[in-house]
Amino acid sequence: MPKTLIVCLGNALAADDGAGHAVYTALEGVPLRDRVRLCFIGLGGIDLLDELGGEDLLIVVDAVQLGAVAGTVHVLSWEQLPIQHLRPVSGHGIGIREAIEVGRKLYPERIPREIFLVGIEGKCFDQLTESLTREVAEAIPSAVQSVVSLLEG
Template sequence: MALVKIIGCGNPLAGDDGVGLKVIEELKRWGLPPGVRLISAGLPGLTILDLMRGADQVIIVDAVEAGQKPGTVIHCKETDLARVTFRSLSLHNIGIAEALSLGRLVEPEAFPRRLDIVGVQIAEITWGKADLSPLVAAALPLAVHTVYNILKGGGPYA
């Protein structure tokens, strides 16, 4: 059976930056098919490469600053990161895009066959706040549905 890892990233005490972790919480409630493992990674930096190891498919869920309307859900493949102005917030020691590029260069055989990124455009980062802003919270169901679509083989869009 293929192993799929869904990795939620973010700071749970920085407002909208915690959206990746909230998506993981929602996925736990909704249930997932066999062979899918959920990981709440927090602020992984380069550790994300270790978290991905052994998976056939990885879906990374994170807050993004992509110049879109707050709450916009963006889905892209790793190869589209440069084309789509998708960049992870710099709250992680090293951004997700940079970590993936480094990992692909240094250890390409350890990368999953399929890597998707689901981002939710933030409205604000508020230190010490555990709640999401209303527009980002309202995007949680769409972000969860996007993950399910990917699991069914759905393609990226932005």
């Protein structure tokens, strides 16, 4: 059975940047199959590399700004991930693509064969609050279902 890592990113104190944390909290209540590991990384996209251990599948959950309506849930494969996501949406340090590219150079044996991003389109990233905007909060169940669907293959 393939090993899977689900990494939720975000700052729960920065409005919609906390979308990943909200999905993490929701997934803690979902029974996940064997060989699935769930973790949360609050600040620092490069910390993603510390969590990788040669899994077959990596699912990253994060708030994004890809130009869609706030609350839109994007499910993107590695190949579909826009180049613009090289830069972080917020204060995670570096973007997902950049972190994975660094990992491919430093630890190629630890990088999963399949990588997906479940991105929740955010609206507000510049307020110090634990509250998500209404649109993002309403999208959390859909993002959780997207993660579960990826696990089911």
